[in-house]
Amino acid sequence: MKAAGEGIVTAALLVIGDEILSGRTKDKNIGHVADHLTAIGIQMKEVRIVPDDEPEIVAALNALRAKYNYVFTTGGIGPTHDDITADAVAKAFGVPIDVDERALAPMKAYFEKRGVELTPARLRMARIPAGAELVENSVSIAPGFMIGNVIVMAGVPQIMHVMLDAATRYLKTGKKMLSAAIELHRPEGEIAGMFEEHQKRYPDVPMGSYPFYRDGKPGTQLVLRSTDAALLAKAEAELKAELTARGWL
Amino acid sequence: MKAAGEGIVTAALLVIGDEILSGRTKDKNIGHVADHLTAIGIQMKEVRIVPDDEPEIVAALNALRAKYNYVFTTGGIGPTHDDITADAVAKAFGVPIDVDERALAPMKAYFEKRGVELTPARLRMARIPAGAELVENSVSIAPGFMIGNVIVMAGVPQIMHVMLDAATRYLKTGKKMLSAAIELHRPEGEIAGMFEEHQKRYPDVPMGSYPFYRDGKPGTQLVLRSTDAALLAKAEAELKAELTARGWL
Numbered sequence: 288m289k290a291a292g293e294g295i296v297t298a299a300l301l302v303i304g305d306e307i308l309s310g311r312t313k314d315k316n317i318g319h320v321a322d323h324l325t326a327i328g329i330q331m332k333e334v335r336i337v338p339d340d341e342p343e344i345v346a347a348l349n350a351l352r353a354k355y356n357y358v359f360t361t362g363g364i365g366p367t368h369d370d371i372t373a374d375a376v377a378k379a380f381g382v383p384i385d386v387d388e389r390a391l392a393p394m395k396a397y398f399e400k401r402g403v404e405l406t407p408a409r410l411r412m413a414r415i416p417a418g419a420e421l422v423e424n425s426v427s428i429a430p431g432f433m434i435g436n437v438i439v440m441a442g443v444p445q446i447m448h449v450m451l452d453a454a455t456r457y458l459k460t461g462k463k464m465l466s467a468a469i470e471l472h473r474p475e476g477e478i479a480g481m482f483e484e485h486q487k488r489y490p491d492v493p494m495g496s497y498p499f500y501r502d503g504k505p506g507t508q509l510v511l512r513s514t515d516a517a518l519l520a521k522a523e524a525e526l527k528a529e530l531t532a533r534g535w536l
Numbered sequence: 537m538k539a540a541g542e543g544i545v546t547a548a549l550l551v552i553g554d555e556i557l558s559g560r561t562k563d564k565n566i567g568h569v570a571d572h573l574t575a576i577g578i579q580m581k582e583v584r585i586v587p588d589d590e591p592e593i594v595a596a597l598n599a600l601r602a603k604y605n606y607v608f609t610t611g612g613i614g615p616t617h618d619d620i621t622a623d624a625v626a627k628a629f630g631v632p633i634d635v636d637e638r639a640l641a642p643m644k645a646y647f648e649k650r651g652v653e654l655t656p657a658r659l660r661m662a663r664i665p666a667g668a669e670l671v672e673n674s675v676s677i678a679p680g681f682m683i684g685n686v687i688v689m690a691g692v693p694q695i696m697h698v699m700l701d702a703a704t705r706y707l708k709t710g711k712k713m714l715s716a717a718i719e720l721h722r723p724e725g726e727i728a729g730m731f732e733e734h735q736k737r738y739p740d741v742p743m744g745s746y747p748f749y750r751d752g753k754p755g756t757q758l759v760l761r762s763t764d765a766a767l768l769a770k771a772e773a774e775l776k777a778e779l780t781a782r783g784w785l
Contacts, residue, residue, distance in 0.1 A: 305744055308580045309713065310570030311759065312746065314563075317585070321559030331557045333592075336566070336583035339744070343582075366725040367745035368732035408728030443747060464558065476615040479657030483617035495554055495588070496616035497561065498692060510560065 294514070296461035298324055299333040299351040303344055303362040303372050304442060307336050315444045316361045323451055328460035329357065339363060344375035352379075352436055357458065359451075362442030364431065366408035373432075376439055377416035387415035390430050397428040423453040433457055462514035467523040473535050474498065474505040481529065482509060489522045491515075543763070545578045545710035548600040551585040552593055552611040552621050553691060564693045565610045572700055577709035578606065588612060593624035601628075601685055606707065608700075611691030613680065615657040622681075625688055626665035636664035639679050646677040672702040682706055711763035716772040722784050723747065723754040730778065731758060738771045740764075 300320050306312040317334055324331045332355055337343045344363075351358045363372030377384035390413040398405050412429035415421065422431035422438065424446055431440045431450040438457075440450040471478060475498045486494045489511075497508045509526070513519040530536035549569050555561040566583055573580045581604055586592045593612075600607045612621030626633035639662040647654050661678035664670065671680035671687065673695055680689045680699040687706075689699040720727060724745045735743045738760075746757045758775070762768040779785035 302583075305742065305761075306746060306759070307566075308570060308583070309715070309761070310567055310574050310580075311715070311717075313567040317556075318559055318562040321557060323559075325559050331559075332587060334551075334557065334583075334585035338581060339742075365745070365747060367728045368735055369742075369744045403723075404726070406725055406729060408732075409725040411728075412725075466558070466560070468560075474652075476655055476658040476661075477653070479616045479660075480655060483657075486617055493554065493588075493618075495618045496614070497555060498614060510555070512554075512558070 294462040296329045296357070296459055297332045297355040298329050298357040298359060299335070299355045300331060301344075301347055301351060301358055301360045302334065302336040302442075303339065303360055304336075305338045305369075307362075308338055316442070316447055319444070319448065320359060320361075320451065323455075325464060327455060327458070328463040329458065330461075330464055339369050339371055341371055341375045341378065344372065345379045348376065348379040348437065356436060358437045359454075360437065360439050361447055364412065364429075364439060364441055366406070366411050370411070372439060373414050373416065376434060376437060380416060380418075380434055380437075382417045382434075384414050384416045386410060386413045387419075387421070389421055390415050394428050420457065422450050422457075425449045425453070464512055464514055465516055465519050466510055466512045467519055468511075469509045469523070469527060469530070469536070471507045471509065471530065471535055472504065473507055475507040478507060478509070478530075478535065481533070482526075485522070485526050485529070488525075489518070492518060492522045543711040545606070545708055546581045546604040547573055547578050547606040547608060548582040548584070548604045549580060550593075550596055550600060550607055550609045551583065551691075552588065552609055553585075554587045554618075556585050556611075557587055565691070565696050568693070568697065569608060569610075569700065572704075574713055576704060576707070577712040578707065579710075579713055588618050588620055590620055590624045590627065593621065594628045597625065597628045597686065605685060607686045608703075609686065609688050610696055613661065613678075613688060613690055615655070615660050615678075619660070621688060622663050622665065625683060625686060629665060629667075629683055629686075631666045631683070633663050633665045635659060635662045636668075636670070638670055639664050643677050669706065671699050671706075674698045674702070713761055713763055714765055714768050715759055715761045716768055717760075718758045718772070718776060718779070718785070720756045720758065720779065720784055721753065722756055724756040727756060727758070727779075727784065730782070731775075734771070734775050734778070737774075738767070741767060741771045743771075 419432040419434035426446045438454045492513045495510045668681040668683035675695045687703045724747045741762045744759045
């Protein structure tokens, strides 16, 4: 696992699905997972999108779980034949997979109450790799799961959201990455030189510059990031003072 | 390069930027690139999002360009110190990088006309790896470029769009992936069994099932894909006939 510094917890997200790569479905999960992890003190360091192809899923999963504290996956845990994520995860971990009574019992009760038949396809959704913890799905009951450092979630955004919330209690979290943003009505090409000098003075506070256009006029958002609140405040105050002195703020 | 079958052209997209991974900026480029490539006959097989970190960019780029016909990148080619993509690409290819007169001349003219100073930061945007072709930017002039099988584009969506259009004339395209979609007002758990049988009859026509909810009721979109129009039409017609016979369509 990558040494990410004391108190830093890292993660990757693996999005699984042909439909995202073809453009037919537009991903709505990456931004939500990014926001959630940032808020709880986990740094998302990489995202990959791969097709519904077992060797590709296994290879990506094994690369990512060796490199980061956690890997989250979305997609491919439904009832149809193209839902192969659970089997791919079992293969990546080298463990068997079968219908899990802990998953099946609540699904049975849920379907029975609604008069929905427990087809063999629906039964597939209770297949969980050996040794995994279930991740609750309060929307449609068929659960996600966590095995080792991998958290497997549905692709449908409403279901993914509740699974991510449910999984959060299992997670070790670290220092929160704090950020400060300053908006200027100046194009970034003008402030770039002084901004780079400021970055050099604070090498441990990563600084980014993001151009925007509003009412046809260029502007720049300067973002400073640190897990150290005092250091961040100092770097922000100094930058604001310098921008003010130049008449840019 | 991965053997993808005769007439098949593949691609990956590498999205570069801390701001996407932190959730501060929501990606708007993946879906657009996916749609564009599908429309022109290039199959996007993988997407990665990595931070503004040179070793990470170089490693991802080298992994992807060895595996697919093309790699597209977005982000990190602006004027500020956090824009390190062009240097990372030069490093990945082992070539020098410097201000390129072909890029500089139109930028000079453009800025002069608008009374905008050509700061050292803006000059950075004319730095192009040796051996690259320029990719036109009709919005803000500072170009993207193509080197080997890698196409480097801006992250700002409006600029990325015109660069992608401009790059398209350099690209070899292949058989177009055609698709047929059938919408059913049935949950996917019910149709999964017969759908899997249909997939087995047409192993060369990848079939996916996508659940949705509308007016509180579950539905399913079945998608069939093939580069062979006649085969796709046959598989679609047969599936429709079977769904109709069951009273599901």
